[in-house]
Amino acid sequence: xxxxxxxxxxxxxxxxxxxxxxxxxxxxxxxxxxxxxxxxxxxxxxxxxxxxxxxxxxxxxxxxxxxxxxxxxxxxxxxxxxxxxxxxxxxxxxxxxxxxxxxxxxxxxxxxxxxxxxxxxxxxxxxxxxxxxxxxxxxxxxxxxxxxxxxxxxxxxxxxxxxxxxxxxxxxxxxxxxxxxxxxxxxxxxxxxxxxxxxxxxxxxxxxxxxxxxxxxxxxxxxxxxxxxxxxxxxxxxxxxxxxxxxxxxxxxxxxxxxxxxxxxxxxxxxxxxxxxxxxxxxxxxxxxxxxxxxxxxxxxxxxxxxxxxxxxxxxxxxxxxxxxxxxxxxxxxxxxxxxxxxxxxxxxxxxxxxxxxxxxxxxxxxxxxxxxxxxxxxxxxxxxxxxxxxxxxxxxxxxxxxxxxxxxxxxxxxxxxxxxxxxxxxxx
Ligand code: PMP
Numbered sequence: 343x344x345x346x347x348x349x350x351x352x353x354x355x356x357x358x359x360x361x362x363x364x365x366x367x368x369x370x371x372x373x374x375x376x377x378x379x380x381x382x383x384x385x386x387x388x389x390x391x392x393x394x395x396x397x398x399x400x401x402x403x404x405x406x407x408x409x410x411x412x413x414x415x416x417x418x419x420x421x422x423x424x425x426x427x428x429x430x431x432x433x434x435x436x437x438x439x440x441x442x443x444x445x446x447x448x449x450x451x452x453x454x455x456x457x458x459x460x461x462x463x464x465x466x467x468x469x470x471x472x473x474x475x476x477x478x479x480x481x482x483x484x485x486x487x488x489x490x491x492x493x494x495x496x497x498x499x500x501x502x503x504x505x506x507x508x509x510x511x512x513x514x515x516x517x518x519x520x521x522x523x524x525x526x527x528x529x530x531x532x533x534x535x536x537x538x539x540x541x542x543x544x545x546x547x548x549x550x551x552x553x554x555x556x557x558x559x560x561x562x563x564x565x566x567x568x569x570x571x572x573x574x575x576x577x578x579x580x581x582x583x584x585x586x587x588x589x590x591x592x593x594x595x596x597x598x599x600x601x602x603x604x605x606x607x608x609x610x611x612x613x614x615x616x617x618x619x620x621x622x623x624x625x626x627x628x629x630x631x632x633x634x635x636x637x638x639x640x641x642x643x644x645x646x647x648x649x650x651x652x653x654x655x656x657x658x659x660x661x662x663x664x665x666x667x668x669x670x671x672x673x674x675x676x677x678x679x680x681x682x683x684x685x686x687x688x689x690x691x692x693x694x695x696x697x698x699x700x701x702x703x704x705x706x707x708x709x710x711x712x713x714x715x716x717x718x719x720x721x722x723x724x725x726x727x728x729x730x731x732x733x734x735x736x737x738x739x740x741x742x743x744x745x746x747x748x749x750x751x752x753x754x755x756x757x758x759x760x761x762x763x764x765x766x767x768x769x770x771x
Contacts, residue, residue, distance in 0.1 A: 345654055345657070345658070346650060346651075346654040346655060346657070346658040346746060348658065348746075348747070348748075348749045351650060351746055351747050352747050352749075354379040354380055354381065354646070354747075355377045355378070355379050355380070355747050356380060356383075357369075357377050357378070358377060358747060361717070362714070362717040362719070363714070363715060363716075363717060365716060365717030366717055367717055367719065368716075368717055368718040368719065368748075368752045368755050368756055369719045369747075369748070370718060370719060370720050370742040370743060370744055370748065370752070370756055371719045371720055371721050371741075371742075371743060372560070372580070372743050372744060372745035372748075373529050373557060373580070373696050373721070373725075373741065373743035374580075374721050374743075375579045375580060375585075376560060376579065376580055376581060376582050376745055377582070377745070377747065378582055378583070378584070378643070379582055379643070379646050381642045381643075381645070381646050382582055382583060382584065382639045382640075382642045382643045382646065383639075384642070385638050385639050385641070385642035386584060386635045386636065386638065386639040386642075389408075389411060389634070389635045389638045389639075390635050393407050393408050393411055394408060394634075394635070395407070395408040396408070396631070397409040397412045397632070397634055398412075398608060408634065411638055412632070412634050412637060412638065413427070414641065415637045415638045415640065415641035416430055416432070416624075416637070416641075418641040418644055418645060419589055419637070419640055419641055419644055420591070421644075422559075422564070422644035422647070422648065423555075423559065423564045423565065423566045423574070423576070423589075423591055424564065424565035424566055424567050424568060425566055425567060425591050426594070427624075428594065428622075428623060428624055429567075429591055429592055429593070429594055429597065429623075429624070430589050430590075430591055430624060431589060431590040431591075431592065431597070431623065431624040431627040431628060432587065432588075432589060432624070432628055432632045432633065432637055433575070433587075433588045433589060433590050434586050434587065434588060434633060435577045435578070435579070435585075435586070435587070435588040436479055436554065436556045436575045436576060436577040436588050437479040438588065439575030439576075439588055439589065439590040440479055440480055440483045440523070440552065440554070440575055441483045441603070442590060442603045442604070442627060443483075443552055443573055443575075443590065443600075443603075444483035444484060444486065444487040445483075445487075445603040446462070446600045446601055446602065446603045446627075447462045447464065447487060447520075447521065447600075448487055448490050448491060449601040449602070449603065450462035450463045450464075450600070450601050451463045451464045451490075451491045454601045455600070455601025455602070456599070456601070458598065458599035459599050459600060459601045461599050462520075462550065462599065462600060462601075464487075464491045464492075464493045464520055466492055467494075467518055468491075468493045468494075468518055468519075468520045469493060469494045469495070469496050469516070469518045469519050469520065470484045470487065470488055470493050470494070470495050470496070470519075470520060470521045470523070471495075471496050471497070471498065471514055471515055471519050471521065471522045471523070471549070472484055472495065472496075472497050472498070472522075472523050472524065473497060473498045473499075473500065473506050473524045473525065473535075474497050474498065474499050474500040474506075474729055474730060474733055475500050475504075475506060475525060475528040475530065475531060475727065475730050476523075476524075476525060476528075476554070476727065476729070476730070477525065477528075477529050477554065477556070477725075477726045477727055478726040478727065478728070479554070479556075479726065480523050480524075480525060480552075480554045481729070484521070484523060493520065494518075496514050496519075497514070498510055498511045498514050498515075498524075499733075500531070500680070500730065500733055502680075503680060503681065503682050503683075503691075504528075504531040504532075504533050504679065504680015504681070504682065504691075505533060505535075505680075505691060506524070506535055506536075508536060508539050508540075511539070511540065511543055512543060515543045515544060515547050515549065516547060517547055517548070519544065519547045519548075519549040520549055520550065521549055521550050521551075521552060522540060522543070522544040522547075522549050522550070522551050522552070523551075523552040523553075523554070524540055524551075524552075524553065524554070525553075525554040525556075525557065526553055526554065526555045526556075526557065526558035526574075527556075527557035527558045527561070527694050527696075528557065528680075528727070528730070529556065529557050529696070529725055529726070529727065529741075530679060530680075530698045530725050530727045530730055530731070530739070530741065531679060531680040531696075531698070531730075532557075532663065532680075532693045532694050532695070532696030532697060532698075532743075533680060533691050533692070533693055534558065534562070534691065534692040534693060534694065537553065537569045537570075537571065538569070538570065541569065541570040541571060545570075550572045550573065550596065551570075551571045551572045551573065552571070552572070552573045552574070552575075553566070553569070553571040553573070553574035553575070554574075554575060555574045555575065555576040556575070556576050556577045556580055557580070557694060557696070558576075558694070559576040559577075559580070559581050560580055560581035560582065560647070560745065561655065561656060561659055561694045561695070561745075562652060562655075562656045562694070563652040563653060563656065564652075566591045567593070571593075572592065572593050572596045573590065573591065573592045573593075573596060574590070574591045574592075575588065575589070575590050575591075576588055576589055576591075578636060578639070578640040578643065581640075581643055581644070581647065582643035582646060582647060583636070583639055583640035583642075583643035583644075584633075584635075584636040584639040584640060584643075585636070586633045586636050587633040587636035587637050587639070587640050589640075590627065592623065594623070597623035597624070597626075597627070598622065598623060600623075600627075602620060602626050602627055602629065603627065604627075604629040604630065605618070605629050606629040606630050607629065607630060607631075608625060608628060608629060608630060608631070608632075609621055609625050609626050609627070609628055609629045647746075650746060655746045658746060659694060659695040659744055659745070659746060659748075660693070660694075660695070661750070662695040662744045662748055662749075662750065662753055663693050663694060663695030663696065663697070663744065665750055665753045665754075666695060666697055666742060666744070666753050666756070666757070667693075667697055669753065669754075669757035669760075670697055670699055670757065670760065671683065673757070673760055673761045674764070674770070675701060675702040675703065675764045675769070675770070676699050676700070676701060676702075676760065677699060677700040677702065678697055678698070678699045679697075679698040679699060679700070679730075679731075679734050679736070679739055680698075680734075694743075695743065695744035695745075695748070696741065696742070696743040696744070697741070697742055697743075698725065698739040698740065698741040699739055699740055699741075700736055700739055700740075701740065701760070701763050701764060702764070702769070703764060703767065703769030704763055704764060704767045704769060705738070706722040706723065706738035706739055706740050707722050707723075707738065708767060709722065709740050709760075709763050710722035710740055712759070712762075712763050712766055712767075713740075713756070713759055713760070713763075716755075716759045718755065718756050718759055720740055720741060720742045720743075720756075721740075721741045721743070722738060722739070722740050722741070723738050723739075724737065724738055724739075725739070725741055742756060
């Protein structure tokens, strides 16, 4: 397998040369948002400088060129996740993608859309299933859908070792289940969930699966059709791309049967003052002007990732994650959330390079400030996953997350700084 030349990769990311408080930046907050390579920044600037025009409208040359670049971007991003262009809907991010699906199912329940959409209509007694590890983006839209439709919201618990309790899943998912929404990788636990197991359970229950792929898309080779999920979302800004763009992937039969969420221009065929006919997917879900330059930037991001090679990215990051995990575990007073060494355990699990942890006796925000004073950027707080933190009996953690541009040397600098936190705050034994 190919290996990754970290020095060459780093040279493509202008921001990584910045200093923080006079120290070199060690950026370990890529799970919140990734840094952007020059190729992405240039792609947006080039489009706006040389090819900007309204897409899918107008007969002029620039409009045609812009449309071609925009649709090429769709094909590139779809290809990156193993999908066909018409299976990829632009959104403004993962949150928007999940809300799109939840509102579309709500519309189907209200009797909107083509007869085919009856497939997604919820009936009294129907259940929506999520996990205890959701980011709020894959939780609150389902709470709201339940409240609007009278469906019940159920969850699959997380074990002490951070794995999702697949034994419990088999009893939580039942004939009453209409939707199973779950993360490919939790943004707090970093564990790669067994998608195939959830898909099999959901399928036998006749439920639609919704995968939150935000934290997997930047880090491992992803083939959404092969994973067998019905719908999936991911976010551009976490995978080297711009802000304000993301995507919803859907199996063709699922997208075709799903009524729209947002309505307006660009998603219709004929309109009268009384009613409208909708375009097929993906345009049916793309009302209004889309984030065109951002989509083109995201295409540059996936081309960049492909040029490095996702196998190489995954191998490089796996090594960083293991180094980080081993190092953190050996520092007294550090408690990892979802430590594979604790609990009943599912044995070895695949992970991305992400760890959330508590520093005993030190508030996460103080620990984060201490690390920042040494140029190390991490995230502190609940990381938009309050129920998961509550499950582990904490309100806030420190989270370090690496990406393809991080190095073993940076991980060591981080570990060295973490090992000094408790003595700095006077709590070391
Ligand atoms: N799901 C997960 C697992 C995430 O990590 C995030 C971003 N923190 C989101 C959803 C939401 O993504 P966005 O803010 O780009 O909509």
